[in-house]
Amino acid sequence: MTNISNLYPVDDTQQASILLVDDTPENIDLLAASLRDDYQLKVALSGARALAIAQDKDMPKPDLILLDVMMPEMDGYEVCSRLKADPTTAHIPVIFVTAKHDAGDEEYGFDLGAVDYITKPFTPRLVRARVRTHLALHNQNQQLFKQVQERTQALQDSKIRIIQHLGRAVEYKDNETGAHVIRMSHITRLLAEHIVNDQAWVERIFQAAPMHDVGKIGISDDILRKPGKLTPEEWVQMKHHPLIGAQILESDDDPLLLMASVISLTHHEKWDGSGYPNNLMADQIPLEGRIVAIADVIDALMSKRPYKEPWTTEQTIEYVDEQKGKHFDPGLADLAIKLMPHIVEIRALYPDEPSDPLGYSFFKLAH
Known part of the structure; x- marks a missing residue:
């Protein structure tokens, strides 16, 4: 024996x-x-x-x-x-x-x-x-x-890398830079950790946030890259991208993919019910969707785009305050304004780099 x-x-x-x-x-x-x-x-x-x-x-x-x-x-x-x-x-x-x-x-x-x-x-x-x-x-x-812990972590790391690759695929489709996706994810985490006393949830929203626009994979390049204003018909098509993203990411039992799906579906909803695709309002909008919505808009406003110059910090604060209770959750709007110095620091850490055709290596998101 x-x-x-x-x-x-x-x-x-x-x-x-x-x-x-x-x-x-x-x-x-x-x-x-x-x-x-x-x-x-x-x-x-x-x-x-x-x-x-x-x-x-x-x-x-x-x-x-x-x-x-x-x-x-x-x-x-x-x-x-x-x-x-x-x-x-x-x-x-x-x-x-x-x-x-x-x-x-x-x-x-x-x-x-x-x-x-x-x-x-x-x-x-x-x-x-x-x-x-x-x-x-x-x-x-x-x-x-x-060994189980190591293999579980390896599977988690692989899943996150797949999600990051999906996010990078969206960058190829859209005019937004990779740095924007990185910044808005860090802003998302900054807001989340001030209102949610659950570190696992905070980390999950940080990893899921880059997937908010994955549904744009299903939208025509002619619409995504159109320099001018969209026609009513084109705008109807554009409004489908949250639904497409939710379908791509939907999962019955994976918390990260489930959160990413919810974010994709709800990040264009507005507090007053005027958003899309489902005209949700107030607390009907899941918290993760509300957080990503304001993080996404703040960084977009402060970033240079082909159609606009970057807004100043003061202009951005004024807009967020004006949209409190309209586009944004009032509590999140107040928090974002309070944390604006930290948001500015995040933007300085992850600037757009013209030498990189994607704006930034997406894998910087992990750091």
Whole structure:
């Protein structure tokens, strides 16, 4: 039979740390004698002390806990339950050391999250074997968890790169520069992090914002690049691009694509209901759509276009204030005006560069 400790050896370059918990010093001495040559040992003579050691934020967590069941005030079952309820200690393997032999007691302990039982009286050889096995299993689980995290992150990175490529495809279609897309995404994040207390949501809107105009892929170049005013018929076609983008990005279960789809669909809606494509108004417009709408307009106003010179900061502030409650969410308009110095800094960090036909490498968005 293959020894699992040979497959997943404990790192011998740094001794594993084991917490011994028992209210009887003689039992602690027996366990310590069995393990002290191979492991770093910590000792607790009560359940409360064991929790204090394991949950100490300033000390490394034990790699494994040997826990007596029958202790006064707080028994081993309660200690185990509290350890497993705490995210910082839930991963630590717990082995009960007890004189109880009842199958019901063992089942209860396993239900609480223990990985094994050692019954008293025990032999040093048995203790060492059980400890070695469960440290190896724990090491295996940690390695697998790390691999899953790495692969999950790789998939997330690939998804973001695909989204960035889609955004770059829109740049080829439209007259707007890549720097505009980067700036409005950073402005979007700036606004979001001041009103949403959820860093994951803030990061998601930052990554999704570049997709706001992906629906322009489905609009004729003659319309997108027309230097003059659009005819009523052309304008009807242009108003379809939010719907096209939403259809391209729609997803049943991917939070990033779902948010990108919502942004595409709603970033041309206006607070007073005069926007398109669905004439939503006020809080009917999802928050992500409202944030991207104002971020997109602010940077567009302050940018040079073939048909206009860049607006000054003062002109932009005046326009945003005038459109408060009309085009823009009033609260977001006030926030954008308050944060205008930071918006100006973002624009300075990501200027348009004429030497780059796309304005900027889209991958600067990730930084």
